Amino acid sequence: MASSSPFLNPSARSRPGDLAIVLLARDSYQPITLEQSTGAVDGYVEGKVLNTRFGSFPHSTFLDVPWGSQIRASHVDTGSRGRKRKLEASGEDTSTPGADDEAKDSEAGSQLTRKAASAPSGFVHILKPSPELWTSALPHRTQVVYTPDYSYILSRIRARPGTRIIEAGAGSGSFTHASVRAVYNGLPQKPEDKKGKVFSFEFNEDRYHKMQDEIVEHKLADMVHLTHRDVYGEGFLVEGKSPEATAIFLDLPAPWKALKHISRRRPQTDGETPKPDDGNWISPLDPKKSVHICTFSPCIEQVMRTVTELRRLGWVDVDMVEVAHKRINVLREKVGLNLPNKKGCNLTPANVTESIDRLKEINEKTKDFNNAQKEKDGDAMAVDPKDSGKANRQGNGKEEEDEKPWAQGRVVHRPEGELKTHTSYLVFAVLPREWSEEDEAAASARWPCGKETKTIGSVDKAARKQAKREMHQMYEMEKGRKRQKRSAGEKQAIGEDTQTST
Amino acid sequence: MTTLLYIASMSRDLVQPNAWVAIKLPNDMLRVLQVVPNTTISLGKYGSFPSNLIIERPYNLTYEVQDQEEGETYSRLRIVPGVELNADALADTSADKDAIETSEETAETNDDDDVIVPADGEDFTLVDDSGKVIARSSREVLDDSARQTLTSAEIEELKKKGTSAGQDLIAKLLLSHTAIDQKTQFSLAKYKLLKTKKYIRRFTVLPLDVPLLAHWMLEDKDASKILEMRQESMALLGCWADTHFASQPEEGAEGPHAGQWLVVDDTGGLLTASLAERMGILHQTPEEQEQPETSVADAGSSGQPDGQPTQKPKRRRLNDLEVPYAPNNTLTVLHHNTQPNLFMLRYFDFDNTEINPTPPYHPLYSNLLSLSWLQLVSPELDQTYSDPPAEVDPETVASWKTNQRGNYHRKRRRWARTKHIIDTTRAGGFAGLAVASTMEPISILRHTLPLLAGGAPVAIYSQTVEPLAALADAFSITRRAAWVSSPPAETEGKTVAEIERWEGNDEFPINPTLLLGASIQTSRARRWQVLPQRTHPLMTERGGAEGYIFTAWRAIPVEGKIEARGRFRKRKAGA
Structure with a gap:
């Protein structure tokens, strides 16, 4: 089954209910959810209308057109709305006229949405949503993770189709949208199917609700599991189960406080002697795979503490970068x-x-x-x-x-005149899977050593010389053999020649 | 052999026999090699070890090459735990505690040496022992004559008999430095790091994926072959081209399907590989492995003895004219030679020059299509396309010799595939275009823009900004306005489709209304060293191409005249 999200499986033409990004002018985007109006809306006889400084655009002009289409502005009566609303308040509409349904339109009379008449000037373009467009158009709730950052992060933490990724906090949702696209590899057919999924956590209740609405509206609910939680205290399990994540993105004020939960074994709290691992503790990580993490912090002090904590917990390849992006x-x-x-x-x-x-x-x-x-x-x-x-x-x-x-x-x-010179510092690290003595013993039993025949990789000088000498000898021998053969053949040929000539 | 190769990439959790891996050395160099069982892997001065010791072991582990034990002909490996690897960086934090404000977190690491020193006590504790004393002498000027008292011959000797993976040698080097007690704590740490990078016999096994392969090409191999494309550019390109996994079209759906991307790749296949990785068709996964196997098993039930996986019968295609290509989630590569140059895909066990691979098939076998510019623009000039092989009745074919029969089938299969690729590509409807090429971008767009679906993104990488600037200029606002108000005479009376394919003139190199939001960007990740009180960006990094990316969306202009409103009109009137 395919997802119907306009982000992942867009239709060829715009449909009612789709999220669309209206491009007003350069770098001026307006996200709208396309509506098929069945009657006057807000007093507009054309149904739902988008009013911009480039003219008015009834939603009916955006529907059933190829994405990327240039749309003419329409003549919309914006002045006498109040009066009209009163007049038409009694009308209840049932039929659904489209942009081309002129016949139906005239039939049903004034109660239905009127076909929009195009204005002499003004236009916009309608685009299908993508995480890049959404990032430019979304309502800001927190600082946004922009495309140069998220593209690099997703590449570094190896988010690919099938990856299960943890994201905290969800913030404005730009990273959420980008990571869904990165990990999407189809919808699960059975409950036990493990498909790529985003496990998102948000602490702020207001933002959580807005985000949840957005996910549903964008038809991403099957690929994003949003939880309202304080991850510092409560960790990353989802409904008591492990998300089995291999990629983690932390956009938190204090990422080091959440790191103890991203562990393969029960975290050791202060002063406590390490106990033998009890079965109750569940790791949110995939036990069989290496885990990649990225933390996103604007201040260097945050980076210092995060890095120290990562190193202390045994993460390796700890690396910090800053992405500088310029538009030209x-x-x-x-x-x-x-x-x-x-x-x-x-x-x-x-x-x-x-x-x-x-x-x-x-x-x-x-x-x-x-x-x-x-x-x-x-x-x-x-x-x-x-x-x-x-x-x-x-x-x-x-x-x-x-x-x-x-x-x-x-x-x-x-x-460009104004540059984003600093977004955040990105800290990356890797946590390899655990490898016990038993695992090692089993592997070495399957792959015993001591029967090595060839050497690969760089060879020291003496060995290289020896190999060369051997090759040379082989070549010489081969040549010698060929020469013998050839001379024998030649002899024969000459012999034949002489035979025929005689 | 090929089957072995495919199995090699089955599981990405453990190193599989014959898998391609990258081995990271202490000096940050990468070695890319195939882990052939029963061979010795030599890392030069960092030692050598049997390949079997890393087969079916996890990735991302760091090993230490140990000294040969008595009676053994090879070195064993020791897994170095992460905490031990980080010991040096952590040691500094505890030594610096006087300077740094004590926090609840650092309070956990107390000053005792046992926190810093790894459990087995192999690591020497020089830095930690002398840490505080030396820190006080930080303003002392180093004696000019300060130097290493060990001669190079002595160092060589130590290297030969050196034990404990080079740590002995490093400790001796530090202790024999005449000015060791004058060095500041920081310069001592730096000196130790320098020597460690040079002498410690450690390595890390990493899975070979596209970012790593690109890094290796860029830093250790031939950067020009991949147009010096860095990871940040590659990642941006993939995002702006909106490439992602596309699920199969609904049953019975017709026409061009969403989820086909167009690629122009002059990076030897690196761009193609990175897009394929984003679409989930680069790495063979175990699930995909099972599919062909079951179909083979079905065929095998009719009297085939089971077992012997290498001798499995090739799956017969019933009809020559049946093509193996997927309807979507595909990449179509446009190339300038008769064959595409995609040599980088070899590292992912896919050989595009192999005409008749055996199952299990690599996902790219069905999801990677390629055609030349000539085949796209003038297919009638392509011999394979324009000359369909005659159909011969089965009896005649059966009477032919094996050779002739094979030729006949091969020709027909080739024609069917070529025809399928050319026809579907020319039908258009592509979901996006990604380009990394040295060719003039305007000429590329002239032929590819008509093939893109409305709203499809265009992302073009260039090493230098000039070609992209010229391209952006061709789509400038003033030029677009001029086109709308007075379109060139040549386009008069032409249909919309014809104007889309218009070949351009001096004033308008390309129809400027076909793209929206043309913009150029560049992105660069700057690496930092993060150590307590020594945190700063790296002093030197790779120069060369900055890497620029042009992005835009395919627009569908309205038919007939249209006038802008608002600020535009003013500007147009003024211009």
């Missing part, structure tokens, strides 16, 4: 004296020649002016009128006007 703007740099005097054009010389030409021109003018001053003594006010404002007029040169503005100048790139 591409623009056209337009510099030159002969450019039109417009926005985006820098009216300074493009090169030394232009500058010199300009200086020469000024010199010329000064000379003319001085001459004029001199002549002024004799002649009466004879200033040459043709020169005044010549440079300015040149600035609006005719041939430049014809050129397309998008093809002018030189393509340059630079980082």
Whole structure:
């Protein structure tokens, strides 16, 4: 069975109930859940309407179109809503007219949603949701784990189809959505099926409820198990059972406080002597696999304490990185004296020649002016009128006007004006599976040593020389044998030749 | 041999015989090798050991190569527990306790040496013993003549007879340094670390997956072969292309299915492998293993003696024209030569040049499709495609010689597969496009954009920003506005589909309305050293290509004229 989540199994065209991301302008996203209105909504005769600064868009114009479609704005009466609502309050609608159902529309009359009439200007694009788009569009509840961070984290903690991953806390849900996509490998057919799943924990009750609603609305409830819990105290078991996780992501203020639960054996509390492991304690980890962890902390002090605790608990490959991400703007740099005097054009010389030409021109003018001053003594006010404002007029040169503005100048790139210079420090570590004496004994019984024939990997000098010598000898022998054979063959051939010629 | 290889990747929990693994050495170098049973694995100066000692053992364990025991011809291994590996880093925390504010957590680790020193007492306690005393002399200037008093010959000698995996040697080196008592605690720790990296006979066995393979290619092998693509770029590319596992289409569903991705890969198959890993079709899992086995067992019930897994009969395809390809969750690789270069997939036990593999099949066998640009753009020029082999009636075929018969079937199978790949690819409907190529991106998009489903993401990796900047410029807002207000004369009277495939001119290298949200980004992970009071970013890291990623979504423009509203109009009027 396939999941019907628009994140994992999108339909080819938009459907009612789908989450859609409306792209208003560059980096301006609006998430909406598409609704098939059966009557006027909020006084809009077109049904549910999305109002933006680029126009009004009834949901009916978003439905049953291919994703990525450009959608024209519609003529929507936004002014007289209050009055209309009163008028239509009595109407109960049953039929479901779509965007193309014009015939039905006219049949049912004014009680049904009216087909939207497109406006002369304004448009948006409708996109199918993805974790990247959702991250840009989601309502912020806490600090968001952005795409450069989560993509790297998921790769480092080896979250792949089939992985069972623990996430605490859920926060705004951007990491949750990204990790569902990473671990999804189908829905379980039977209860004992172990498929990829996200086990998410959130302490804040308000955020927990919002998150739970979101998961249901995005049809991810089969792949995400959200628990409202304080993981520092209560750990990571889900309904008393182990999630059998192999990947862990902790976005907590004090990750070191939760680490004691992410253990293969009962954690030893302070002052207590280590007891022989009793059967009651259940580890949230997969006992047969290595476990990868990532903690996400903005402050270096948090990192220090987490790292110390990880090292103390025997995690290996402890590594800390910080992801620096830059978005780059591409623009056209337009510099030159002969450019039109417009926005985006820098009216300074493009090169030394232009500058010199300009200086020469000024010199010329000064000379003319001085001459004029001199002549002024004799002649009466004879200033040459043709020169005044010549440079300015040149600035609006005719041939430049014809050129397309998008093809002018030189393509340059630079980082965006505002950079996210720090999100958080990422601490990674690995906990290998346990390997007992018995396991080792069983393995060495199956794979006894002492019968090694060849050597792989780097060989020391003497051995390499020896191998080379042997190979050389072999080659020589082979060659010798071939030579013998060949000469024998040649002899035969010659023999044949002579035979035929005779 | 091939069956052995496939079984090798069955379980990812334990090292399987003949599995590809990466061995991490103390100097952070990686060795990628295949663990062939009954061989000796040599790690150069770090020692050698029998391969059987790591077979069916867990991954991520660190071993110490022990000294040969009397009467044995090989070295045994000792698993080094994680706490012992971390001892040095932890030792510093307890020594520094005076400086660092005592917290409830660090209170657990008291100053006693027994916390720091590993249980078996093999590790020497030099740092810890002298820790406090030395720390006080931290401002002393080191004597210029300070040096190692052991000669290189003596070190060589020690290395030869050295015991306890090189720890002896390291301790001697430290003790013979003339200025050891003048070194600060930190420089002592650094000196010890340096010597440990050089001499300790330890190694870690890691499972070979795409991030590790990429790291190995980048740091230890030929970085140019993978376009110097770092893990952060690869991860971003996979996310922005929205590649993920796609479940099978509903029974009886027709047409192009969701969950097919298009790839242009000049990284020798690394990009393909990373996408395949995201889709769950790179590693063979035990469940997938069972499937072909049961089908073979069914065939075997008709008089085949069981056992002898290597001699299992090949599953016969009844019809030559039946293709082995999955309907979705597939990658379609576009390549510029007659054959794709996907050599990196070898490390995942998949050989794309093998025409007739034997079961159990690798998932990529049915989920990886490849075709050349010529086959995509002008299939009629492709010999295999345009020249379907004639159908011959079975009696005639039966009368042929084995050789001729084999040729006939091979040709027909090849034609059927080629035709299937070309036809399905040209039908379009792809869920996304991922590119890591040295080819001009505009030319790639001109031919691939029409194949993408609406809203499908495009993600392009480039070592340098310039090709991507040129691409972004082709989709700039002003150019798009200009196209809408006065489309080029060539496009007049053309249908929407024709305009989508328009070949471009000087002003508009590509139809600029086909992409949305074109943007470029770069991401870099900066590594830090985390040690108490010595936490800072690493001093040097790999330079070279920064790695840039272009992202956008495929748009479906409306038919006819459309005008923008709001800020756009102003800008357009002003431009």
